[in-house]
Structures are given as structure tokens and as C-alpha cells.
Amino acid sequence: MAIDYNHLMALESTGNVVRYGDREAMLYALSVGMGRDPLNTTELDFVFEKNPLKTIPTMASVLARVPLLMNCGFDYTKVLHAEQHLQLHQPLPAESELIADARVIKAFDKGKRSEERRVGKECRSRWS
Numbered sequence: 001m002a003i004d005y006n007h008l009m010a011l012e013s014t015g016n017v018v019r020y021g022d023r024e025a026m027l028y029a030l031s032v033g034m035g036r037d038p039l040n041t042t043e044l045d046f047v048f049e050k051n052p053l054k055t056i057p058t059m060a061s062v063l064a065r066v067p068l069l070m071n072c073g074f075d076y077t078k079v080l081h082a083e084q085h086l087q088l089h090q091p092l093p094a095e096s097e098l099i100a101d102a103r104v105i106k107a108f109d110k111g112k113r114s115e116e117r118r119v120g121k122e123c124r125s126r127w128s
Contacts, residue, residue: 064100
């Protein structure tokens with residue numbers, strides 16, 4: 001299936017609701033290596049709910065993941081996720097509900113030689 005540029009630029013997904021709580025916040029923190037040293041009180045705040053639980057900001061990029069680019073003609077065995085940007089305007093609460101909106105903001109083909117295509121995707125989230 002060939003990649004249709006107009007179809008790609010028209011992709012949009014709005015109102016994707018994701019709920020998360022203490023469990024997901026602690027599992028994410030453990031998955032990125034927090035809590036390896038049980039005597040490190042700074043890390044324990046991310047993996048132990050006795051103190052007020054803290055969240056790792058990058059958890060937002062995992063929670064708000066919207067499968068926008070599925071069935072677009074990409075051969076996902078040849079896709080490399082090269083970069084991602086995350087901007088938070090306030091700390092992520094330990095328990096909340098995210099509402100994620102996503103759309104394609106740019107796409108370009110680097111040519112037949114490299115067979116590389118880049119797609120920029122924007123995902124905005126808000127939480128309650």
C-alpha cells in the first residue's frame with residue numbers, strides 16, 4: 001500500500017480518554033529504573049505510595065500515545081522512532097484522567113536513496 005500524503009495530513013484523533021492512578025505511576029517509575037536503591041528517598045517518592053506519590057513527567061508521552069499512523073502504508077519493520085518532544089505546563093498528578101488529541105503536522109520523504117519518510121505528529125493532552 002502506497003503512502004497517500006493527503007490522507008496522512010488529514011489524520012486526526014480527538015477526545016481519547018486515558019485514566020491512570022497510583023498503580024500506573026509506580027509501574028512506569030519502576031520500568032524506567034526508579035527504586036533500584038531502596039535507601040534513596042528521592043527515588044522512593046516515585047515508587048512507594050506512603051509519602052505523597054510523585055510522577056515522572058515523561059509518563060505523559062506514554063499515556064497519551066494515540067495510534068494515529070496505523071494503516072497508513074508504512075512498513076513498521078523499517079520504522080525508527082527518531083525524536084519526540086514533551087512540554088508540560090504543570091506537574092503531572094499521581095492520579096488523573098488525560099484527554100489526548102493527535103494530528104499529523106508535517107510529513108516529508110527524504111528520497112528513494114535513503115527510503116526514509118518522516119512524519120511529525122502533534123499530541124495535545126489535558127487532565128482533570
